[in-house]
Amino acid sequence: MKLPAKLSGAAIACGAALALAGAPASAQDKEPIRIGVMSSLSGAFAQMGQDGVDGVRMAFDEVNNEIAGRPVELFVEDSAMNPSTAVEKTRALVNRDGAQLVLGPLSGAAGLAVKNGADEFPNATIIVAGSAAEDITMRGIAPNVFRTSYTGAQPTFPLGNYAYQQGYRxxxxxxxxxxxxxxxxxxxxxxxCALGGTVTEKFWVPIGTSDYSSIVAQIPQDIDALFVALGGTDAVNFIKQMDQFGLLDQIDILGGTVTVDGTQLASIGPLMEGVVSGSIMSGQLENEAFKELDRKFQELRGRPPSLFVENYYRAAKWAILALQDIEGRIEDQEAFREELLQTSFQAPGSFVSFDKYHNVVPDVYLNRVQKVDGQWRNVPIRTYSRVSQFWTFDPEEYQAAPPYDRDTPSCPG
Structure with a gap:
């Protein structure tokens, strides 16, 4: 039987009473480890956010919500894809709920805002479990911020190479x-672009866009491929409208990491068949950690685990391993952070470790959408081992360049 993630005050009081009566000491007699979980639980990314919370709960269920004899209390908050809200919710988790560790947030801008405000929380560690904005782990490092997910560019560096090799110009x-x-x-x-390719048009759209007709009408007819970096319902709406306009059979699609994630494939898998994307997760891996997560999530939700299930599970597992090694002493934040940096393990996505910038070093996969045993999955066609957030570039030179934005980089340029 699974234990609840958050133990009630009555349960803790009952455990204390038993100990006073001479019963053996238990986890309930000890001060709990309080952990905040922040995800996007409303709006366009709500399903991805719920997958993240599922991933965290699955990881703590594996240790019966207890670390080194101390019970674990989880406090879940919705960052609503909003940077200001993410900072406010971090403040609430740390100051109101007493969280010594925060897992999340999911959205890129929210994660960057939390990193930029992290010095407000010196007695808490933040493990960014989903957000992939680059500057969370470069161009300045926050000592209490670690990222176990990835940077947005990590899985698309090899996708750019692949596109050129396929003859796309x-x-x-x-x-x-x-x-x-x-x-x-x-x-x-x-x-x-470094290989000689050209990006002819970039269409930037707000999160939560439902009508893409004006964008679809402007897509150039002479391109070799369309790179789509949309997530959640944005990806679903865009692909469905591309299909309605009859363009899916005319233009090759390259997928961003979350565009063809498992959360979308459940509804638009047939429309995405054959699409190649770059990710740190795949839907068909042979390691035992992936097979176990796949089995458990299938039992829980009836579908394969998404990137966000794995990313949040990975973050929680990383924290659990580090805390076990320091016997649950989360109050010693310096020791906990040192142990985090030294911890490496086989996550479901791949073997993972940290670089000196507090960012994960994972494997990266180029995946192709295929139907496997009646389910739409991302199947790896190429694997790149131990990919740095800087790819093959010099870290100092890379960080000296301007951050990516709507206009940077230019191509050619």
Missing amino acids: KVAIVAEDYAFPYAQVGGFMKTF
Whole structure:
């Protein structure tokens, strides 16, 4: 039987009473480890956000919500894809709920805002479990911020190479207008354009866009492929409207990491068949950690685990391993952070470790959407081992360049 993630005050009081009566000491007799979980639980990314919360709960269920004899209390908050809200919710988790560790947020801009305000929370550690805005782990490092997910550019560097190798020379881009897609597009362009490719048009759209008809009508007819960096319902709406306009059979689609994630494939898998994307997660891996997560999530939700299930599960697992090694002493934040940096393990997505900038070093996959045993999944066609957030570039030179935005990089340029 699974234990609840958050133990009630009555349960804790009952455990204390038993100990006073001479019963053996238990986890309930000890001060709980309080952990905040922040995800996007409303709006266009709500399903991805709920997947993240599921991932965290699954990881703590594996240890019966207890670390080194101390019970674990989880406090869940919705960052609503909003940077200001993410900072406010971090403040509430730390100051109101007493969280010594915060896992999240999911959205790129929200994660960057939390990193920029992290010095307000010196007695808490933040493990960014989903947000992939680049500057969370470069161009200045916050000592209490670690990222276990990825940077937006990490999985799209090899996708740019792949596009050029496929013979694509002219590509247009449709992407959401915020930090994460800037990095996804930036990584793709940095490699694709360096080889001689050209990006003819970039269409930036707000999160939560439902009508893409004006964008679809402007897509150039002479391009070789369209790189789509949209997530959640944005991706679903765009692909469905591309299909309604009869363009899916006319233009090759390259997918951003979340565009063809499992959260979308459940509804638009047939429309995405054959689409190649770059990700740190795949839907068909042979390691035992992936197979176990796949089995458990299938039992829980009836579908394969998404990137966000794995990313939040990975963050929680990383924290659990580090806390176990220091016997649950989360109050010693310096020791906990040192242990985090030294921890490496086989996550469901791949073997993972940290670089000196507090960012994860994972494997990256180029995936193709295929139907496997009646389910639409991302199947790896190429694997790149141990990919740095700087790809093959010099870290100092990379960080000295301007951050990716709507206009950077240019191509050619």
